[in-house]
Structures are given as structure tokens and as C-alpha cells.
Amino acid sequence: MDKYILQMKGITKTFPGVKALDNVTVEILSGEIHGLIGENGAGKSTLMKVLMGIYKADEGEILVEGQSVKIGNPTEAIKLGIGMVPQELNLNPFVTAAENIFLGNEIKTGGRINWKKTNEEAVKVMKSIGLDINPTTIVSRLSSAQQQLVQLSRVLATGAKILVFDEPTASLTTAEVKTLLALMKKLKEEGKTIVFITHHLDELLSTTDRITVMRDGKMVSVDDTSSIDEATLIEKMAGKKMAKQTRVNREVKKDEVLRVEHFTRTKEFEDINFSVNRGEIFGIGGLVGAGRSELISAIFGRTRPENGKLYLYGKETVITSPSDGVKQGMGYLPEERRAHGIFPILSVQENMVIPMYKKIMKTGKIDYSNAKKITNDYIERIQIKTPSVDTPIKSLSGGNQQKVILARWLAEGAKIIFMDEPTRGIDVNAKAEIYDLIRQMTAAGVTVIVVSSEHEELMLLCDRIMIMHEGKQKGILDAKSINTSQDILEIALGDGGKNE
CATH class of the missing domain: 3.40.50.300 (P-loop containing nucleotide triphosphate hydrolases)
Structure with a gap:
């Protein structure tokens, strides 16, 4: 050298x-x-x-x-x-x-x-x-x-x-x-x-x-x-000293908004059962290939389970497509943000309001002044760094692109949001901002289900964690009871399941 x-x-x-x-x-x-x-x-x-x-x-x-x-x-x-x-x-x-x-x-x-x-x-x-x-x-x-x-x-x-x-x-x-x-x-x-x-x-x-x-x-x-x-x-x-991220212990009341019973899809996941409460951050962990992403895709309507039932607010519900999921108050941040989460050639504004154009129609036409107002409101509210609402989203950093997708579902009024690898490819500072946003959303009553390959992230962020391995559910635990990522691996690879 x-x-x-x-x-x-x-x-x-x-x-x-x-x-x-x-x-x-x-x-x-x-x-x-x-x-x-x-x-x-x-x-x-x-x-x-x-x-x-x-x-x-x-x-x-x-x-x-x-x-x-x-x-x-x-x-x-x-x-x-x-x-x-x-x-x-x-x-x-x-x-x-x-x-x-x-x-x-x-x-x-x-x-x-x-x-x-x-x-x-x-x-x-x-x-x-x-x-x-x-x-x-x-x-x-x-x-x-x-x-x-x-x-x-x-x-x-x-x-x-x-x-x-x-x-x-x-x-x-x-x-x-x-x-x-x-x-x-x-x-x-x-x-x-x-x-x-x-x-x-x-x-x-x-x-x-x-x-x-x-x-x-x-x-x-x-x-x-x-x-x-x-x-x-x-x-x-x-450019400044960063405080180390620490776990925030929260009390979440028993108020079920989502329940999955015996969800099965061949070669992806088998006999999955769990429920989630209003305002809860519910994590799904395990090794890559455990069937986590496939599971939330099926709940949201991107795919269909072959067996099992889904309950929303206590009522059995069948979701056949993502548009069905959106109508039921769901939002979805996909694992591959660039490929499936954003429309790269469109602006920040177009990306943010795209699911709600029908709601902002005025006399049969899109009310662009209202769209701009909504976009600017969320840019300020969740601190999205962008030169303007008209900036192509592809020119924003990964963290700010993720914030735009989050704002999309918040503006749409989603009450249950699925996040698949929400901080992948995002730096330490942006991660902290995303964590704070998730906590603010859930404090306001939004329910968040997080899939992450970073076990430390799940332990830091979530209230409860469901651990999966090779498509099977191995246990659901209170996150406070998990001390290290090794604990998650041992449960994922172990023979017996553990439950809270």
C-alpha cells in the first residue's frame, strides 16, 4: 500500500x-x-x-x-x-x-x-x-x-x-x-x-x-x-455528538385491532397466530427467509393465504388486494423501497398524495393546491429534507424517501401500518428520526407492525416480538424480556416455542 x-x-x-x-x-x-x-x-x-x-x-x-x-x-x-x-x-x-x-x-x-x-x-x-x-x-x-x-x-x-x-x-x-x-x-x-x-x-x-x-x-x-x-x-x-439510542418502555392497553388465526401459505408460512393492539409496535423477527415479509404481504392483500382468518377490530375480514387493505385503513412500507415503495420519476408531492387523489378531487379535477398544502404540512410535521414539493423523490436520501412513504399513509389516514425493514440502507441519525416518528405515530393511536433483520432494532423499538423460523411461529415475547439478539436466535433455532 x-x-x-x-x-x-x-x-x-x-x-x-x-x-x-x-x-x-x-x-x-x-x-x-x-x-x-x-x-x-x-x-x-x-x-x-x-x-x-x-x-x-x-x-x-x-x-x-x-x-x-x-x-x-x-x-x-x-x-x-x-x-x-x-x-x-x-x-x-x-x-x-x-x-x-x-x-x-x-x-x-x-x-x-x-x-x-x-x-x-x-x-x-x-x-x-x-x-x-x-x-x-x-x-x-x-x-x-x-x-x-x-x-x-x-x-x-x-x-x-x-x-x-x-x-x-x-x-x-x-x-x-x-x-x-x-x-x-x-x-x-x-x-x-x-x-x-x-x-x-x-x-x-x-x-x-x-x-x-x-x-x-x-x-x-x-x-x-x-x-x-x-x-x-x-x-x-x-457533525455533533449523538445520544445513544435507548429503549423506551411503554404501556400498551389491551385493545385489539388486528388478529390473525392459522394463517398458512404453502412454502412461505404455516399456522401463524397473533393479535396486535391499538398503538402497539409489534415486531416480527427471525432469520432472513423465515417467511416474515411473505406473512405481512398476505395480511395486506399483496398475496392470498390458503388457510386462516383475519379479524379487524373484532370482525372477520377478507382482504383480496392491496386496495382492499388501504380501504380497511392499512398502509405498507415494502422492503425494497426503491423498487416497490416510490415512483422515482415523480415528485415528492405526487408520491405522497398518490393513494388519496380521489379524496382531493374538486369539481371532477385534482385540487393541486390542496395536494401541495397536505405535502407541505407533512414536510414540516415530520421534517422531510427536500428543496421543494416538486423535487423528484429519487434525488432525496433514503431516510427522507422513507419519511415520504410514511407521510403518504399518515395523510391517507392509515391506522395499521406494516413496515418491512424500515431502516435498511439508512444512516444512524436517520434511523433515530424514523424511530421517533414511529413512537409518535403509535402514541397517537396508529398500530405499527415491523419486520426487521436487525434484532437490536426490534429490541430497541418494539413492545412485543414474534419470532419466526422457516415459516413457523416460534414464540411471542415481551421485548423487555429479551436481553440480547442471541436470545432471539436461540428461540428461532430452538425446538420449543415461547410465548408471553
Whole structure:
């Protein structure tokens, strides 16, 4: 690690109403794992999109191995040995792993794709990172972790020597995260240079050599990982000392609003029984693949259970579609916010009021002045950071996008809100804001059901937690009785169930 393999000097990038990058300089040493962190909206992903040629910087210079380069598109970045494993995987789910790995980089003989050679080379690159699957497997049949490794295989197949990992562990189990972090270290030993973006500070501190902190589009500091701790990183990210999040013990009265009896859907979940009270924060925990997301999807009407009954406010109710769920006073924040939660090309206002257009019609037309009033009211009420109501939601940080979706359901008048991984990809400060919002909502009588892979989050936030494993309910406990995340794992993996 005696020279810079990558230097981005004085990078500035402005979007309408927003200075996303302000004279940012980041220098990466050859053969290191370099952490890049900051709150949502700090400019990390924008900086990497400039590096990949997705965005063109207004000012600044990029040097690769000391040579000034111009990168106008991702193809030019790849030719320079730069590859990126993005947060949102861009695989084609309908073709094979091998086809995805060599997409745009096809192996040809006599002008035609040599499928035999393609599959053989795909196996070689996959095995080099410990992925042992048939190269002809259709990608949609692979797990999230396997798809992540196929994406990495695609980058490695281009011969990349600089690898950018953008939130690579967001959808992985604890065991899969350990495997990926070990793989990063292996790639480093093989001479690769890695830029690692994540909100999980423990991952950075255990894996990286140096860490660059960004805030509000500016570079704040760069430190040797061995010389810094989590509290200091958080303070640098936020620009102030952050109080450690602590559990708030609440009293929730027995006032049932939702009850599920014997809910079953083959290969997803089996014989699930629970009830939730008005104003309660009810958590659903367990390992990834436990059937948690599938369960709340069925309750909300995205899918249909094959067996079981649903009661709302004591009355048996059949919900056949999400629109049915909304009519019954339900709201839903999906796990994949960008893919299923927002309409990226639409504005903050359009995203917020989209379920309630019929309610704000005036003489047969949408009352846009009322829509703007509602939007501004919630922007102020829950502190959404946006230049205006007309700003495209895709330009907001993840935390602020999540606030817009929350405001959507609050404005609609939802009384039961399902949140699937509500803080995935969100920084420490934004997490605290989301937690406070959830507590405020439930104090006002809204019921919130939270699915989270972060057991500490469930223990910190929820009143009760239902633990699932492989589609089965293993127990429901008062969150105050759970001391560590290990307790949740032991119940999930144990033979006997526990109940409050």
C-alpha cells in the first residue's frame, strides 16, 4: 500500500437546487479496503456514480494509477479496471448466471457466442469467490447472497482491479455477511483494491484499512481504521455528538385491532397466530427467509393465504388486494423501497398524495393546491429534507424517501401500518428520526407492525416480538424480556416455542 491507485480531486456536482458534491477529494491506496461513510445524502453514491461515468462532474479530476482520465460512461470505467457492485443489483433475472456474468462482455467464436466456453469461464470466476452453482441456473432462482456473488463475478470477469461495493450486505443474513466480508479480505490479498460503502459501522471497523467520512456533500476526514471508534465515526458523520439510542418502555392497553388465526401459505408460512393492539409496535423477527415479509404481504392483500382468518377490530375480514387493505385503513412500507415503495420519476408531492387523489378531487379535477398544502404540512410535521414539493423523490436520501412513504399513509389516514425493514440502507441519525416518528405515530393511536433483520432494532423499538423460523411461529415475547439478539436466535433455532 505505497501508492494511490485512485484519486478523485476537487469533485463538484450540482443538481437543480442541490449541491450534491462540494470540492470532494478522496484518495485510495493500492491494495487497501477503504471505507466510505456518511449519512444519507452525504454524497457517497453520487461520488461513486461520477467515478463510474454515470454522472459527469461539474469540476474536478480523476486519476487512475497517477494518470488523469476522463470517464464518460460505465464502459469507459470498466476499461480502466473499475467495477461496481451496486446496492440495487442490476441482473437480468430471466437468464442464466453465466449470461449475466458475461453480459456486454460476451465470449465469441466466429462471430457467435460460444456458450460452452462462456459456461466454463463463468464456473472459473464463480469458484474463485466460492460460488458453487450451475452456470445455467436462471438468476431469479438464486438467493439474494448468490445473486450478490453473481454480480461480483460479472465485475471480476471484466478484469477489474478497483472494486466498489455499495451497501453489499443490506439483504444478507448474518452468516452471509461474514462470508462476504471474508471474501473482501481475500480479494485484497489477491491484489484487488476495494471501496466499501455501508451504514453498518461494525462491518467497516472489522474490515477496512482506512475510512473516509463525508457530510453534506463534503469530505470531512480520512482516518486509519485502527485509530478510530464507532462513537467518533458517528459524531463525524452527524457533525455533533449523538445520544445513544435507548429503549423506551411503554404501556400498551389491551385493545385489539388486528388478529390473525392459522394463517398458512404453502412454502412461505404455516399456522401463524397473533393479535396486535391499538398503538402497539409489534415486531416480527427471525432469520432472513423465515417467511416474515411473505406473512405481512398476505395480511395486506399483496398475496392470498390458503388457510386462516383475519379479524379487524373484532370482525372477520377478507382482504383480496392491496386496495382492499388501504380501504380497511392499512398502509405498507415494502422492503425494497426503491423498487416497490416510490415512483422515482415523480415528485415528492405526487408520491405522497398518490393513494388519496380521489379524496382531493374538486369539481371532477385534482385540487393541486390542496395536494401541495397536505405535502407541505407533512414536510414540516415530520421534517422531510427536500428543496421543494416538486423535487423528484429519487434525488432525496433514503431516510427522507422513507419519511415520504410514511407521510403518504399518515395523510391517507392509515391506522395499521406494516413496515418491512424500515431502516435498511439508512444512516444512524436517520434511523433515530424514523424511530421517533414511529413512537409518535403509535402514541397517537396508529398500530405499527415491523419486520426487521436487525434484532437490536426490534429490541430497541418494539413492545412485543414474534419470532419466526422457516415459516413457523416460534414464540411471542415481551421485548423487555429479551436481553440480547442471541436470545432471539436461540428461540428461532430452538425446538420449543415461547410465548408471553
